[in-house]
């Protein structure tokens with residue numbers, strides 16, 4: 666098989682696996698999102714901008730990046746109460762209240778929801794079947810070769 670096709674297939678398989686595991690966007694996309702994203706609620710957006718964004722909005726900090734669902738998953742697993750307590754008390758490199766001294770528990774909960782989620786990914790959401798999306802690599806040749814996600818039998 667031509668090398669280029671092999672690479673193309675590796676990419677295709679890779680993207681299918683990513684879609685299948687719901688791993689989210691790549692690091693560059695994530696960084697771009699995190700550096701600009703704001704909560705839809707204007708009051709919350711204002712809090713986020715002045716308090717959380719400096720650390721959670723850029724990848725060079727030790728803070729879990731806004732929108733980085735993989736980084737947030739194990740933290741969310743602790744439960745919302747624990748997360749909020751950590752924000753209030755300070756946690757690791759995070760100062761108490763995440764620097765928002767006038768925030769209440771509801772604010773923190775909404776902020777955490779916002780920060781721990783990546784918004785709709787059109788490719789993932791609109792086409793549950795990745796093979797249906799327009800894809801230059803869906804050549805007949807690529808379809809014929811062994812493809813873990815595609816073959817009915819194991």
Ligand code: HEC
Nearest residue numbers: 716717720727728740748751756757758759763764765776
């Ligand atoms: C000065 C930097 C800084 C600011 C400002 C900041 N954080 Fe953090 N935050 C961090 C760092 C660093 C961590 C990771 C700490 C660790 O795991 O050791 C963190 C972790 C968290 C966690 C996860 C805690 C856990 O139990 O895993 C939550 C939730 C959080 N921040 C929310 C917020 C919210 C909400 C704001 C704004 C109100 C905020 N942070 C502001 C630096 C910051």
